[in-house]
Amino acid sequence: MFGAGGGTNSYEEVEHTDLIVLWGSNARETHPIFFHHVLKGIHNGAKLYVIDPRRTASAQWADGWLGVNVGSDIALANAIAREILVDGLENRTFIDRATLNFEEYRKSVERYTLDYAQEITGVPAAAIRELAHAYARADRAMICWTLGITEHHNAVDSVVGIINLALLTGKVGRYGCGVNPLRGQNNVQGGGDMGAIPDRLAGFQSTADAAAREKFEKAWNCTISPERGKRLNEMFDAMEEGELTALYCIGENPVVSEADRHRAVRLLEGLEHMVVQDISLTQTARLASVVLPAAAGWVESDGTVTNSERRVQRVRKVIEPPGNARDDMWIVAQIAKRLGRDWGSPTAQDVWDEVRSLSPMHAGMSYERLEQLNGLRWPCPDENDPGALFLHGRLWADPVEGPKAPFHAVEYSAPLDAVDAQFPLLLTTGRRLDSYNSGVATGEYSSPLRRVEALEISPEEAARHGLSEGEIVAVSSRRGKVFVPVHIDRALREGLAFMTFHFDVPTNVLTLDTVDPKSGTAEFKATAIRIDKIGAGSLAAAGD
Amino acid sequence: MSVSDPGFARQVTLQIDERSIDVPEGSTILEACRALAVDTPTLCYLENLTPVNACRVCVVELEGSRTLVPACSRKVEGGMKIKTDSERVRTSRKMVLEFLGSSVDVSLVSDFSRQMQRYGSNPKRYGDAAKPALAGTRDGAVAGHHHASDGQTASTVAQPVKIDNELYVRDYSKCILCYKCVEACGTDAQNTFAIAVAGRGFDARISTEFAVELPDSACVYCGNCIGVCPTGALMFSSEYEMRDAGTWDENKQVSADTICSYCGVGCTLTVHAQDNKIVKVTSPADQDVTHGHLCIKGRFGWQFVQQRDPSVLDGLANGPVVLDDVEVPAPA
Amino acid sequence: MDLHYTQATETPHERAAVDAVLGPADSTWSTGDRRAETESHSAHAGHAARSQRDRLLPALHAVARRIGWISEGALNYISRRLTIPPAEAYGVASFYALFAFEPRPKTVVHVCEDLACKAVGSDALIAELERTAGPGEPQCGGASMWLRSPCLGLCERAPAGLLTVAGDEPHDEPLEFVTALRVAAALEGKRDFGFAPTQPPQHGDPSLRLLRRVGTVDPASLDAYRAAGGFRALRRAFDIGALGVLREMTASKLMGRGGAAFPTGRKWEAVAREPERPHFIVCNADESEPGTFKDRIIMESDPFALIEAMTIAALAATCDFGYIYIRGEYPLATRRIEHALEAARAHGMLGDDIMGRGLRFDIELRRGAGAYICGEETSLFNSLEGYRGEPRNKPPFPVQKGLFRKPTIVNNVETLINVPDIVLHGGDAYAAIGVADSTGTKLFCVCGNVAKPGVYEVAFGATLRELIELAGGVAAGHRVQAVLLGGAAGAFATPDELDAPLTFAGMRAIKATLGSGVIMVFDETVDLEAMLVRIAAFFRDESCGQCVPCRVGTVRQQELLARLAARRLHGSPDEERSLLAEIGQVMRDASICGLGQTASSAVESALAKLNLFSSAVPVDERTPV
DSSP: OOSSOSOSSOHHHHTSOSEEEEESOOHHHHSHHHHHHHHHHHHTTOEEEEEOSSOOTTGGGOSEEEOOOTTOHHHHHHHHHHHHHHTTOSOHHHHHHHEEOHHHHHHHHTTOOHHHHHHHHOOOHHHHHHHHHHHHHOSSEEEEEOHHHHSSTTHHHHHHHHHHHHHHHTOSSBTTBEEEEOOSSTTHHHHHHTTOSTTEEGGGEETTOHHHHHHHHHHHTSOOOOSOOOOHHHHHHHHHTTSOOEEEEESOOHHHHSSSHHHHHHHHHTOSEEEEEESSOOTTGGGOSEEEEBOOHHHHSOEEEEOTTSEEEEEOOOSOOOTTOBOHHHHHHHHHHHTTOOOOOOOHHHHHHHHHHHOGGGTTOOHHHHHHTTOEESOOOSTTOOOOSSSOGGGGSSSOSSSOEEOOOOOOOOOSSOOOSSSOEEEEEEOOTTOOTTSTTGGGSOOTTOOOOOEEEOHHHHHHHTOOTTOEEEEEOSSOEEEEEEEEOTTSOTTEEEEESSSSSOGGGTSOOOBOTTTOOBOTTOEEEEEEEOOGGGGGGOOO | OOSOOTTTSOEEEEEETTEEEEEETTOBHHHHHHHTTOOOOOSSOOTTSOOOOOSOTTEEEETTOSSOEETTTOBOOTTOEEESSSHHHHHHHHHHHHHHHHHSOOTTOTTHHHHHHHHTOOGGGGOSBOOOOOTTTGGGOOTTOOOOOOSSSBOOOOOOOBOOSSSEEEOGGGOOOOSHHHHHHTTTTTOOOOOEEESOGGGOEEEOGGGOOGGGSSOOOOOHHHHHOSSSSEEEHHHHHHHHHTOOOGGGEEEEEEEOSSSTTOOEEEEEEETTEEEEEEOOTTOTTTTTOOOHHHHHTTGGGGOOOHHHHTTOBTBOOOGGGOOOOOOO | OOOOOOSOOOOHHHHHHHHHHHOSOSOGGGGTOOOHHHHTTEEOOHHHHHTTGGGHHHHHHHHHHHHSSOOHHHHHHHHHHHTOOHHHHHHHHTTOTTOOSSOOOSEEEEEEOSHHHHHTTHHHHHHHHHHHHOOSSOOOOSSEEEEEESOOSOGGGOSOEEEEEOSSSOEEEEEOSOOHHHHHHHHTTOOOOOOOOOOOTTTTOTTOSTTTTTTTSOTTOHHHHHHTTTTHHHHHHHHHHHHHHHHHHHHHTOBOTTTTOOBHHHHHHHHHHOOSSOOEEEEEEOOOSTTOOHHHHHHHHOHHHHHHHHHHHHHHHTOSEEEEEEOTTOHHHHHHHHHHHHHHHHTTSSEEEETTTTEEEOEEEEEOOSOGGGGSHHHHHHHHHTSOOOOOOSSSOTTTSOGGGSOEEEEEHHHHHTHHHHHHHOHHHHHTSEETTEESEEEEEEEESOSSOEEEEEETTOBHHHHHHHTTOSOTTOOEEEEEESGGGSEEEOGGGTTSBSSHHHHHHTTOOOTTTEEEEEETTSOHHHHHHHHHHHHHHHOOSOSHHHHHHHHHHHHHHHHHHHTOBSSOHHHHHHHHHHHHHHHHHHOSSHHHHHTTHHHHHHHHHSOOSTTOOBGGGSOOO
16 A cells, blocks of 8 residues: 555554444454454444445444445445545545545546445445445544455455545544555465565565665675566466466465466466475375475464564474475575575574565564564564554655655446356355365364355345255356355345355366456456256266 | 553552552552562453452452452552451452362362462362262253252262363363353453353353354354363363373473464464474463454364375475485576 | 354244334344345444343343243344344343243242241141142143242232233232142132232321322322322422432432432432433332332332332433333232333323423333342343343442443332432421431331231331331230341341331341341241241352352352251361351352342341250261161
């Protein structure tokens, strides 16, 4: 957001804000301990609004649930903005002083009337109006989102649509006000912090910035390309074109996690060489030329991670890795050595101190301080700095410090995988409380909550197809077909289905791998599908 | 939120055992006692939960108060004069410990026997323990209708252990009804409300609705109830089974804090290991991401670390790979 | 909330019962049967949905009265409607003795096994019922059953009973002078045994103040109440204003009659001063102290006086809403109060503009469900709010954080009905009645072995002996063995102490208490040891279980008294007695609330004053029989 990629607030603030919006996030199940902070906020009197196609566990806590149609978030955001403007609830002072492009934005939302938004989102106009007023009138308000916003073909536009609302009402840069992506994986934030983004170096320093490049080049004694590298989706495209023929895959399981699984497997199988470094023999590892057994980072090695409130935290070794499994850092150093660079045997602290020397936002975070303070939130430029509770306070300085925050007009566009007579249902995907991503880790403990992967549909849909709980059906999309049992859940409505990708059912056979051109994320959240009842006899053939 | 920022809070002066102390306004008597290193027993108190002051073992004598007052929840007021070791205090503490010692299995409560000794408790005074209840009997007890005892044996809460899932067991013979699990399952942390206190009086017990088994209840297996249980009534299956097998040995255990490997919230996990195997996971109460509370994945989802595919571990998955032996060509 | 329910669903009957009291659901999300189109894109839950918890007890009553017991499906439905976790709803429901969770016969006769009834021979009645009608313990099946019950507050008509019949037209009625024959008839389906409040023994005495309308003025007629001077005090209250009322209340030196004897005027002033809003007034009508029945008689016979008094309190302390919390075992008083509330609303004596004077105030009646502890004011709040009736720690006190954690006046029925006269005639005139530290008149529940048991009103200062004589004394040829003052939580007086004045100070002097005004007389035929055993059993049954001293202490006390009564001791008599004293001390010193703090007081006073259990010897020193 406005530069460095990270949530603007700390968890503590959600306990003391007045209004919380969870947008495309079922934090109750996917970020349970963050939701504890939300609950504290609720008990302190905050109102909660949840925007989600499903009436999720989180939505059941909400003062207002807006059950949007899948992928209609931009229309909703723009309609909320229009409603705020119509009633004069925008923060003019903030807009005038701290933002750019307001007029353009104002014009862009004009056509998003409540009626139009109701038509697109399915949400009653009164509910949209209620949220617009509640958000604008709250003294403090925070919006948090997860993959329900970002796993769409227009993910970045959706995020921008949300940020626009914060700018419109001046709900950013103050305690208890801001916009926050909840990171789906434990060190997504840390990966970004460290520069695992195609055009960034550690601390979000741009590879296009010559001075930054020079600093790193000097430290590393190498040349850094100013060109942007490839995003994951671009790597697959490059495989398709024969341009990318070797892959080093660390702790990632794209066979299960990529959209359009058939294509992903085909391309990975076509590689000349693939090295997989992982703790277990994942579906991807089975396709690898070489598998490097890795230590379980969180408990068999030392280091740091960064969480969703930008807090850098220490990971510590408690047990020794088994067998020949080795610390990732050691493996990487060994490979470097074979590639002609001797990095010696750096400890985690050595590496971290190098980060601190090159990334100003991490400079003040010594291991000693991380230890004492239970971690520190960036930016933390020196060792006397307590770290940042929230970001962008500068927008409230008079005059504004640094660049103003620009509005960006964004337009709604329907999910790409359109529903039609042949594929009349929209499938959306997500996680459940007790399971995680591709199930590599969570598959190994005996969760009493776990049930088999199922296609979740509404009671109405089940009645329409004559389906009963547990009945196995064929689910097809324009790309593939899977066989799964049905689970009836009244959190869904007619025309909407839900699955996870935690288990053996290859859910992503169905999904579309068209990506958001701005983020490279696939539209996991919207797949047109069809449900076909199958006879008892055809079950044996269900081995797709 | 406990005490407001000490930088802003007014100071309150009080006397404890004739020693004067200043503490921030809003502190509890217990906090003041601890600041003076006065050894104050507690059972139902925990820093990260709202005090319920139900066990009454922390009571102290407050000048001007007809009854003793619970140190854990009573806020300090200027000029209070408090005695922590008067005859009345000693008797009440002795009796509370004796009541629990004679009706509950307190064998795993830390510090309990030392405190009993300190106050001269003798749980044997009430006679031999009555026969344990059959499974379900206490769950079905009806309010206001106890079966009067002839007093020849001492009533207890003994009953069979409840094992209805693979993650934790509930041994309510060890339950002192401190309410901590209910608080952790409820408003103080998890807000799932799978359990509550049911029934009344000595028949009061921790229960799901209609005492249904956990898999039929609202339980989401966050294990936060286990994390706060002071008596071992709630116990990880991993610990229960090792204790049962006689292999649980805290002297051989090591632990360290790390960060959960699942979602991006960044919960601090205290990983406890014995013989290089994880045996349980907790979270420190003073940690401001978790406040000591976790979810099912963080709490229980660590088995995968110990169930590695041997072929991967040997580096033999898709052919022999031991990095030390592999020659990787230098880039051209 | 993301609540989870078991598979059990409600029957249409149960649903109708719940809907009848909660009204139709405003969202089909809360009934478990979402209709597809209307609500599939939005829902409201959150704070508003979670704020309905105080309707839990009424909903549980509705099911219990219609069906006879509360099934898993019914509990699930109530929980959904009110957004309450089912485990919590179960925890609350199972707190109360009047609710059952297994199929229970629709007709239940509750038979009192408590002190006043025991004194007049209910042991024999219960023994006969055990022989002829089953054990009197909770059970399933059958069309009818009898159940032993703690004091039913009908002590002037002992032995007492209560008939409850569940069904579409539920029927509750108090039973007086119960015999095995009456119980049998009730169990076989007979109804309407005839119970009407009779005139108080002092009827016609011109000095009566609190009882002057009882048995004289039609309790069902607001017009009759006004004709007898009713609502004149409220009019005067409007004239003198809130400050004027507070001044009169303070001048009257009225002390609370619920047992704690706190100055009522100070309580009202404290609430009036609290800036936090709203303010509540709660009338504590959960009269459950064994031997106490005065509040019942007032509510049955003079319900409008209570409404008038509460309205005056609301005016004085700017209370926004009032509740009367009545014990669940008072069916007639419940009906009379309900009727009076409706009539008062219809006459503009409650509502948005009371007496055209701009005051907005209303009162709701809530029923308890069989829990002595709910008479403790903070337990009462929890019960009313839909939580378990467990007491809260004080401070904070109700005047600061009471009902719904808001400033609250909580007054006993008897306390409140003093208010109209104080406002009408002035606090000074009131203070002139009685004695210095105990002003006004006091109601006493004289029961046990006296000729004319009943509620008596005397000015403070009368002696115990005078009261007993007023009630006709013990039967000819008998003598007073002991008097229990203040009920199970009270203390005994010996025949030597009968000249003690019935004032707060006078009672302190003989180490007793006025408590709730119980004067239970036992003649020499009564087995006082059995009375003590019963008192101990009562506290074991009624302890809420929250704190260790009371939860375990009441059990250990009951066990020890059983040993003493059976002369089968664990140690020497001295050891057992000192153990009993220590049990008493920890309960008194360390319990959270008054229940535990007084659970040993009657036992201790009996042991100190009366020569009981004297021949108790350790079991191993006794000669084998």
